[in-house]
Amino acid sequence: MVVCGIGAVGLRTVEQLHAAGVETVVVDAGERPGAVAGHLLELWGVRRVPGRPRDALVEAGIEQAAAVVVVPDDDLVATECALLARRLAPEVRLVVRVANPAVGRALAGVTGPNSVLDVAALAAPSVVEACLGRRPHPVELAGRTFVVATIDATRPGILRDLFGDLAPLAVTGAGQEICPGRDHEVAVGDRVTLIGTPEQFAGHPVDVTASRPVPQVRRGARTAGAERAARLAEEGGRTSLLLVLRTLLAEAERPLKVTLCVLLSVFAISVFVLRAGYVKTDGSHMTWVDAVYFTVETIGTVGYGDFSFAEQQTWLRVYAIGMMFLGVVLAAVLFSLLTQLLVSSGIERSVGRRRIGSMRGHVLVVGLGAVGIGVLEGLLAAGARPLVLERDGTNRHLARARELGVPVVTGDATDAAVLASVNLDEAVAVAVMTSDDLVNIEAGLAVRDQLGERWDSVPVVLRVFDRDLSEAVEEGFGFRYVRSTAALAAPWFVGAALGLDVLGTFYVEHTPFMIGKLAVGAALDGLAMRELSARTRVVALAHRDGTLDYPPRRDTRFTEGDEAYVVGPYQELLTLLRPRIMEP
Known part of the structure; x- marks a missing residue:
């Protein structure tokens, strides 16, 4: 596997490929790794090839590679590497990271369908779900809507008796059990995360009727938030005068x-x-x-x-x-x-934000980058009321936020007076999404101080790039929702490179899970479900005759040509499937 780029996403991608046992070569692609990244590459035994992209790709052995993952932070470098890779190896599997939608659509026409992914679009749904609290996570499998939901056990018993055919993904109590069997015993108060159809959830204390499937994130597709933005733009001429009057009064x-x-x-x-x-x-x-x-x-x-x-x-x-x-x-x-x-x-400022003193029940988004815009669209699609607090008044994304009809306030999120001006006391959630870890932590601590007694009831989501730092922040400062965009996006790139069609990622407590679709080949033919890892789950099996088996029983066997929908912690899933996905 050839990985071009060694930024945050590139390093996490290499880490997961290495852990899955895939031989990997890194091409610098103009990005020199820092001291920590360089040390990790050396520790993992991953060869690094410096030089101009064309020469480096040839030296890395692109013609013999199973796949090429292009993940530089710079769209121009990514575009150059992707075009060169396609020219040098026309048949190689190619996955590219591009943030610019126009460039992504054009590049997909050259590199192939479903080959261009956007980190912000991949990471934003997890942030939105954390902001909106623990809620059902819908996903579409084989044309059927399935839902991931967490239920608190109200009585002791085994999972089979308590939840029937719902497939358990995790039980969190004194510890966390990943993908337990249906005979696993739970105590009162244990949080059980399950996946199944809305019909299978009937009779259980969770409302999944309003859950809508999460569309596969593909560059060029129009998100629900973008659709709402278009409607707002169409209505803008009719409402602009009223908006200005409200703005003047509020300001x-x-x-x-x-x-x-x-x-x-x-x-x-x-x-x-x-x-x-x-x-x-x-x-x-x-x-x-x-x-x-x-x-x-x-x-x-x-x-x-x-x-x-x-x-x-x-x-x-x-x-x-x-x-x-x-x-x-x-x-x-x-x-x-x-x-x-x-x-x-x-x-x-105020014409774009309808300033805020009277706002109630809003979600405060601190930092307006590519991920912040994705979070805004996700919140709007979910019916929430977002409000942006951005330090840089010249931020290029401000115009897009105002086009979406989102109020924007310019100020420092670490300043108590600024937090008061955005009516933090009435906010229902806060997402701190700047590109600086230290700023995010500082802003998160300032928010915690201002929330006071509401700290335990208001979700505060922090974007922290470094995994070790995120774990330390969670444990040391008591933050419940620390998210890394690199950690959320890397499984998509790794899965796509290995041939697994990733359908979604989500968190169960602090453990990231992945849902993917796998075409059953000769290497899996005849394999029984019980032979799979205990920490993964086959949710559904689509047979060649068009029937859908959900949930498949432990003695069910794969047949070549079937499509298996699998879920589990992404590292476990990639390690399990890597030898079979990489078959000729």
Whole structure:
């Protein structure tokens, strides 16, 4: 296997290939590994080939490679390596990481269907699920909707008696048991993660009726969040005026609001006074329309001579003097403050965000990169209300967030005052998604301090690249949801390189699981389910005759031409399937 690029995703990909026993060669692709990465490559015995991409690919033996995984952090380098790899080895299996959608679609036309993957799109669903709390994870297998859900055991017993045909993936209590048998005993309060159809979950205390299948992530496909963004854009012309008015009101500072309230009060009082006290030359009183009209004339100092206080009673003329003086002052102050608001940088921010003091039940997303945009689309598709807090006011993704209709606030997430301004006390979840581990940890700790007693009930998801650091942060600081984009995306690249069609990844507590589809070849023909690893599970078996066996029994045997849908911790799954996937 040839891996081009040795960034975070590349290193994690090499690590998993090495652990699965696959011979791997690394091509630098313009990215020199750091001291830690270089040490790990040496420790694993992985050969590293430096040099220009073309020469390095040839030296790495691309013509004899089973597959090439192209995962540099730079899209230009990735595109160059992918095109060279396809030219040098037209038949080699190729998997490419590209973040730019347009480049990805064009490149897929050269490298082949399902060969281009986007790390942000792969990692975002796990973050969204963590933000929304423990909830059913739907996935489509062989045209049927299956659901992964976690249920708390309400009585002791064995899994077979408690959950019937639902396939157990993990039991978490005093410890964690991965893919236990159906005769495994559970105690009251143990969390049992199971997979099955919505019909199989009927009668159990979990609502899976609203679960929708998670589509396979393929570059060029339009996500649900993007579809909603398109609808928002279509409706933008009809709602823009209302949005601006709401924005101006939300952005207005206290002096402006007070001035406006006083002016409206003077206006209302004057209408009533004129309606009741003004007497026309014919002895009649003003109508309501006349009273409103004359009040606007007087405050605006644009009288046309059609009404006059000259012949009115003394008290009304004195009142008119005060109304004119107060009205002119209030109008001048109002226009001054309104002009200041319109020309300030605050309005530029607020028109895109409908600022936030009144927001309730929102999800705060800190850091707006490629992963952050993916998280926004996922949250919108799930019906959540996201809010972005971004430090860099020139971030190129801000326009996209505003196009999605997501409020955006510019500020430092480590500042308590900024966190208060985004109404953190009313947020239902926080996702810290910047590209700097230290900033993420610092922001997460600031959020923890501000949440106070709500810390245990509000999911706070941290993006941390380094695996050891993420484990230390979870254990040392008490964070429950620490996610690594590299760890979430690498199984997709490894699985695709090995020929496994990865359908999804998700977490059970702190253990990442993978669901994949495997075409049964000659090497698996006749193998019984009970001969597989105890830490993996075959969820369904699609036979050549079109029938679907779910869940297959332990004595069920694979037949060449079948399609097996397997789930388990991705390292176990890749180690188990690697010798059979790599068959000629």
